[in-house]
Amino acid sequence: MKGLIKNVKLVRDxxxxxxxxxxxxYEGNLITYAGKRTEAQGPFDQIIDGKGCIAIPGLxxxxxxxxxVILRNIANDMKLEDWLFGHIIPIEARLAGDxxxxxxxxxxxxxxxxxxxxxxDMYLDMEQCAKAVIDSKMRANISKNTxxxxxxxxxxxxxxxxxxxxxxxxxxxxANNRIRVSMEIHSLYLYDYDRIKESVDLxxxxxxxxHIHVLETADEKRSLESKFGKRVLETMExxxxxxxxxxxxxxxxxxxxxxxxxxxxxxxxxxxxxxNLKLGSGISPVDKMxxxxxxxxxxxxxxxxxxxxxxxxxxHIASLIHKGVHRDSKLxxxxxxxxxxxxxxxxxLGFPIGKLxxxxxxxxxxxxxxxxxxxxxxxxxxxQIVYSMQGSDVKTVIIDGETVMRDREILCMDTExxxxxxxxxxxxxxx
Amino acid sequence: MKGLIKNVKLVRDxxxxxxxxxxxxYEGNLITYAGKRTEAQGPFDQIIDGKGCIAIPGLxxxxxxxxxVILRNIANDMKLEDWLFGHIIPIEARLAGDxxxxxxxxxxxxxxxxxxxxxxDMYLDMEQCAKAVIDSKMRANISKNTxxxxxxxxxxxxxxxxxxxxxxxxxxxxANNRIRVSMEIHSLYLYDYDRIKESVDLxxxxxxxxHIHVLETADEKRSLESKFGKRVLETMExxxxxxxxxxxxxxxxxxxxxxxxxxxxxxxxxxxxxxNLKLGSGISPVDKMxxxxxxxxxxxxxxxxxxxxxxxxxxHIASLIHKGVHRDSKLxxxxxxxxxxxxxxxxxLGFPIGKLxxxxxxxxxxxxxxxxxxxxxxxxxxxQIVYSMQGSDVKTVIIDGETVMRDREILCMDTExxxxxxxxxxxxxxx
Numbered sequence: 001m002k003g004l005i006k007n008v009k010l011v012r013d014x015x016x017x018x019x020x021x022x023x024x025x026y027e028g029n030l031i032t033y034a035g036k037r038t039e040a041q042g043p044f045d046q047i048i049d050g051k052g053c054i055a056i057p058g059l060x061x062x063x064x065x066x067x068x069v070i071l072r073n074i075a076n077d078m079k080l081e082d083w084l085f086g087h088i089i090p091i092e093a094r095l096a097g098d099x100x101x102x103x104x105x106x107x108x109x110x111x112x113x114x115x116x117x118x119x120x121d122m123y124l125d126m127e128q129c130a131k132a133v134i135d136s137k138m139r140a141n142i143s144k145n146t147x148x149x150x151x152x153x154x155x156x157x158x159x160x161x162x163x164x165x166x167x168x169x170x171x172x173x174x175a176n177n178r179i180r181v182s183m184e185i186h187s188l189y190l191y192d193y194d195r196i197k198e199s200v201d202l203x204x205x206x207x208x209x210x211h212i213h214v215l216e217t218a219d220e221k222r223s224l225e226s227k228f229g230k231r232v233l234e235t236m237e238x239x240x241x242x243x244x245x246x247x248x249x250x251x252x253x254x255x256x257x258x259x260x261x262x263x264x265x266x267x268x269x270x271x272x273x274x275x276n277l278k279l280g281s282g283i284s285p286v287d288k289m290x291x292x293x294x295x296x297x298x299x300x301x302x303x304x305x306x307x308x309x310x311x312x313x314x315x316h317i318a319s320l321i322h323k324g325v326h327r328d329s330k331l332x333x334x335x336x337x338x339x340x341x342x343x344x345x346x347x348x349l350g351f352p353i354g355k356l357x358x359x360x361x362x363x364x365x366x367x368x369x370x371x372x373x374x375x376x377x378x379x380x381x382x383x384q385i386v387y388s389m390q391g392s393d394v395k396t397v398i399i400d401g402e403t404v405m406r407d408r409e410i411l412c413m414d415t416e417x418x419x420x421x422x423x424x425x426x427x428x429x430x431x
Numbered sequence: 432m433k434g435l436i437k438n439v440k441l442v443r444d445x446x447x448x449x450x451x452x453x454x455x456x457y458e459g460n461l462i463t464y465a466g467k468r469t470e471a472q473g474p475f476d477q478i479i480d481g482k483g484c485i486a487i488p489g490l491x492x493x494x495x496x497x498x499x500v501i502l503r504n505i506a507n508d509m510k511l512e513d514w515l516f517g518h519i520i521p522i523e524a525r526l527a528g529d530x531x532x533x534x535x536x537x538x539x540x541x542x543x544x545x546x547x548x549x550x551x552d553m554y555l556d557m558e559q560c561a562k563a564v565i566d567s568k569m570r571a572n573i574s575k576n577t578x579x580x581x582x583x584x585x586x587x588x589x590x591x592x593x594x595x596x597x598x599x600x601x602x603x604x605x606a607n608n609r610i611r612v613s614m615e616i617h618s619l620y621l622y623d624y625d626r627i628k629e630s631v632d633l634x635x636x637x638x639x640x641x642h643i644h645v646l647e648t649a650d651e652k653r654s655l656e657s658k659f660g661k662r663v664l665e666t667m668e669x670x671x672x673x674x675x676x677x678x679x680x681x682x683x684x685x686x687x688x689x690x691x692x693x694x695x696x697x698x699x700x701x702x703x704x705x706x707n708l709k710l711g712s713g714i715s716p717v718d719k720m721x722x723x724x725x726x727x728x729x730x731x732x733x734x735x736x737x738x739x740x741x742x743x744x745x746x747h748i749a750s751l752i753h754k755g756v757h758r759d760s761k762l763x764x765x766x767x768x769x770x771x772x773x774x775x776x777x778x779x780l781g782f783p784i785g786k787l788x789x790x791x792x793x794x795x796x797x798x799x800x801x802x803x804x805x806x807x808x809x810x811x812x813x814x815q816i817v818y819s820m821q822g823s824d825v826k827t828v829i830i831d832g833e834t835v836m837r838d839r840e841i842l843c844m845d846t847e848x849x850x851x852x853x854x855x856x857x858x859x860x861x862x
Contacts, residue, residue, distance in 0.1 A: 073810030073819060077754075077764040110803035218758070277751040278818070280760030307818040308804040313747075320708040321752060323508075327649070329711030333508040372541035373739040373822075375850045376857040379504030387709070387738040388504060391804075392823035419806045426807035 001045050001401055002027045008050025008366065010034065011381055013057065013355040014339035018381045024055060026362035029176065029401035034356040046403065052370045053395060054381055056338075057354050058117025058139075058363035059311040060345025063211075063249040063270040063299030065123045066132075067103025069110065070095070070422055071304040074431050080217055080279040080305075088304055092124065094429055100125040102421040104132030107309055109415055112138065113408065114310040114391030117363040117399045120247060120270075120299070120349055122184040122211055126167065134175045137404045137412045139363060141349040142171060143184035143211035146199045147191065159198045168206055178400055180350050182209040182247070187216075188224050188235060197239055204243040209350065212241075214269075215258075216250035217281045233261050242266055247348050249299065250275075251289075252282045259285070259292055268295050268348035271340065273317045275301035287322045287331045290340075297348045298340040310391040315341050319386050334386035361400060368395040432476050432832055433458045439481025439797065441465065442812055444488065444786040445770035449812045455486060457793035460607065460832040465787040477834065483801045484826060485812055488785050489548025489570075489794035490742040491776025494642075494680040494701040494730030496554045497563075498534025500541065501526070501853055502735040505862050511648055511710040511736075519735055523555065525860055531556040533852040535563030538740055540846055543569065544839065545741040545822030548794040548830045551678060551701075551730070551780055553615040553642050557598065565606045568835045568843045570794060572780040573602060574615035574642035577630045578622065590629045599637055609831055611781050613640040613678070618647075619655050619666060628670055635674040640781065643672075645700075646689075647681035648712045664692050673697055678779050680730065681706075682720075683713045690716070693725050699779035700725060702771065704748045706732035718753045718762045721771075728779045729771040741822040746772050750817050765817035792831060799826040 003026045010022025012034055025033040025040060068088075075087040100123065111119060118139035121129055126144045133140045146164045164183065172181040183203045185196060203210050215221050215232055228235045233254075236242070242265045251269040254262075262269070271286045289296050298318060300309045315337045322332045346354030353361050369377050373388050397405040404412050434457045441453025443465055456464040456471060499519075506518040526534075531554065542550060552560055553574035564571040577595045595614065603612040614634045616627060634641050646652050646663055659666045664685075667673070673696045682700040685693075693700070702717045720727050729749060731740045746768045753763045777785030784792050800808050804819050828836040835843050 070807065072807065073815045076811060076814040076818065077761055079760050083760075106803060106806055113803055273755075274751060277755030278760065280754045280758050280762075282758050283755050303804075303819075307814070310804065310821075316744075317748065317751070320705060320748070321755070323711045324704075324708030324714050324752070325756060327711050327713050329510050329514075329709065330508055331711075370850075372537060372544055372846075372850070373734075373741065375537055376501065376503065376854045378857060378862070380507060383507040383738070384504045387507065388734075390741075390821055390823055392821055415803075419801075419803070423807045426809060431809070 003046040003048070003401065004040055004044040005048045005050050005055060005364065005366070006037070009054045009381060010356065011054055011056045012357060013343060014335045014382065022055065024356060024364060026401050029362050031356060031360050031362050032358055034358065048396060050366055053366040053368055054385065055356060056365050056367060056385065057342045057356050058365050058397065058399065059115045059341045060297070060349060060354060061111060061116045061119040061299050061309065061311050062247065062268070062297035062345045062348055063272055063301055064107070064119045064121050064309065065302035066107035066119070066121050066129060067095070067100045067123050068302030068304040069106045069309070070099065070103045070425055072307050074304065080281055081219065083279060083305065091429060091431060095124065098128060099425050100128035101132050102418060102425060104129045105136055105413060105418045106422045107303070108132060108136035108138050109410055109413060109418060110309045112397050112405050112410060113394060114312055115365045115367070115394040115397070116309070116311045117365065117397060118345070118349060118351060118353055120182070120211060122186070130171045130174070130179060133179055135413070137399055137402060139178045139351060139353070139399055141180045141182050143182045144168070145184040145186070146202060147195065159195055161202055164202060165206065168208065176400060182211050185210055185212045187213040188232065189220055200239045200241050204240060207244060209245045209247060210241055211247045212249065214248040214251050215253040218253055221253040231258065233258055245348070250281070250284065252276050252284045254285060259289055259294065262289070262294050263292055268297055270297045270299045271318055272299045272301040273321055274314060275305040277321070279305055283321060283325055286318070287326070290336060295344050295347055296340055297345045298337065311341055312385070312389055312391045315386045334380070334383040337386055338382050362398055363400065364398040365394055366396040367393045369393065434477040434479070434832065435471055435475040436479045436481050436486060436795065436797070437468070440485045440812060441787065442485055442487045443788060444774060445766045445813065453486065455787060455795060457832050460793050462787060462791050462793050463789055465789065479827060481797055484797040484799055485816065486787060487796050487798060487816065488773045488787050489796050489828065489830065490546045490772045491728070491780060491785060492542060492547045492550040492730050492740065492742055493678065493699070493728035493776045493779055494703055494732055495538070495550045495552050495740065496733030497538035497550070497552050497560060498526070498531045498554050499733030499735040500537045500740070501530065501534045501856055503738050505735065511712055512650065514710060514736065522860060522862060526555065529559060530856050531559035532563050533849060533856060535560045536567055536844060536849045537853045538734070539563060539567035539569050540841055540844060540849060541740045543828050543836050543841060544825060545743055546796045546798070546825040546828070547740070547742045548796065548828060549776070549780060549782060549784055551642060553617070561602045561605070561610060564610055566844070568830055568833060570609045570782060570784070570830055572611045572613050574613045575599070576615040576617070577633060578626065590626055592633055595633060596637065599639065607831060613642050616641055616643045618644040619663065620651055631670045631672050635671060638675060640676045640678060641672055642678045643680065645679040645682050646684040649684055652684040662689065664689050681712070681715065683707050683715045685716060687719070690720055690723055690725065693720070694723055698725070699728055701728045701730045702749055703730050703732040704752055705745060706736040708752070710736055714752060714756055717749070718757070721767060726775050726778055727771055728776045729768065742772055743816070743820055743822045746817045765811070765814040768817055769813050793829055794831065795829040796825055797827040798824045800824065
């Protein structure tokens, strides 16, 4: 399979100059050329005319709980603790079987149609999630818990080493390497120290990246510091976490000392601005972390606290809030948030993605810039993407060299059935 | 003309219970019924099947500079003063003739297609703006300056009483009452005190609402307090402004004493969260103003500082930021921001709009809830609109009883020509 995208405005990455007359060639699942229009060496199995479009690397959603789309809009305008323990967890206990599959399939439709090609997920039944990733043709890093599936309700349940190892064996590198496996350790607050230590050691043994919620709320910070008698990041180090890369979702309540501590660690903080705002958790000092050279990524969190999975919206909010809060309009430029949502995400998730460049995987998104809100369309295209554009401007999506959405039609999934299945699940849950 | 919208999920206003099986009847430009499905008394000239849609009152954008769409994305990630005086005003000086008309037409297309049916505008040539409002079929309150058109560059220019009075006579109530006229006094910082006083007296004499930028930046607050020796709102009172209703855009740098001062005044603060964040101006204490019963409205500001005119996005951001900044997820509920964008806007702009209720004007928006980000679609519809929905979910728009957009096609304007004209203007400006 050899593909050509011609006549396209080309945003190769957050730094490079945008090319008005760009061209992309990909062979199999790899980009072989991305640059100015040149004499293309055919024949091509597929030619896409990119006229009126901006080509960007597929967006990378670095913290998601895909099946939570099932719980969209059930609980709003309330505190994280009330939301999580009063509403979400009791309903999650009633999810079962292929609920997780259909939830992930709907999430995949939503992500693809708003420009996301790769995501990092943690939830309850990751077998079902993996099956959905395979069927949806998305790329994903799937975080598997080593504790039993009831572990989010009953603390300190059994450590399931064998379950983790067999999942790793089955899915790490599966689907033409579209899937990588990492280890979920939900947080420091849901489990006993010894259970966490066992998991961390297994992560080190299997060289698995750890995906964890860190310092999301002020209450979490207070209670963990009081429980362990030290800073949360120090507890993580004591547990040996930084022997492997750690993807740390939220990191809202970090101070200057925490940021300084992070500098020589293999840590990828994930900014989830919408969820942190909506749950009243606070605002992560992302601008400071970026200034210190820390590789901060961007994520939507689950749709129950967002309430959608739209990375274009997430870039928009990430670029806006810090400027306003710190009264400094130079903070968090459009290019910085674009880098978080592309290149930085690729680094954290361990895939060669996030740039349109020879040797990178062919995960490509075409954004239609003909809508009213994009006219007149000149100026800075990356600022246009971040400040003006909408998820609905995503026109065509290629993942791993395969066109999964064309002219806003998803090609690889039965979208009407997926919607119907999720509605059926919601009806069964009586919420 | 008698119209029926059937089978629709009905959001009559921010308070009432949402009806799953709703119906709307309108005759001429007035709603005659909005409620549960009942036996409809035909015949109808138009029947719209609202299946899969939520009907809401058209959104009201209470602070806009419509023609600034021409300047979209020319200057990003910079301070208000650099942005305004370094980039925007020098280019504005080169706008002329029907540039303003085409800019307003494009803004109208963008607003209609994202659910806005009525807006308040101030800019340089309001004759051209009025013509575009007439042609676009939108509803608008148009703010006319009493100072010459160069006044934003050359301070203290002539007071043009006759110009204002003839504009008022020609356009107030024009186009079947779709247009109202108010008085622009750009701000307290662009003109001399005596010129402002003349304008304010004329507003009182003609019973005109005043539309003004108030306390947008900390610098503005400092310099005006130093210049006049008192609080900015006290200077406004001294000038006699509160003899008429005052629509005060931004009101970012107001403290508790200012809010207390506002309580018995005819003032409508307008929250412009995106613009205030993007320019680093700060965050208006809207939650406090609402708590004190002040009628706060919502606006996009111009597309040069937003960078679009999407009120659904604006509601989203308004509901999110205050929760995060104050770490209180109960602040600014979805219903509160929805009220700001509908009913409160109607009150400020002087039209009987902002509710779907017998006697209100037939400004109706149908939102398509079949997109992936809306599934499964149950739960709280107003939270769904504010937190999940996108401008692109707007399917059909009725203004003053006339269908101006149907199935996302704008019916009353030559949209391709409008885009081409704005691109031509931008090219001429060489930006």
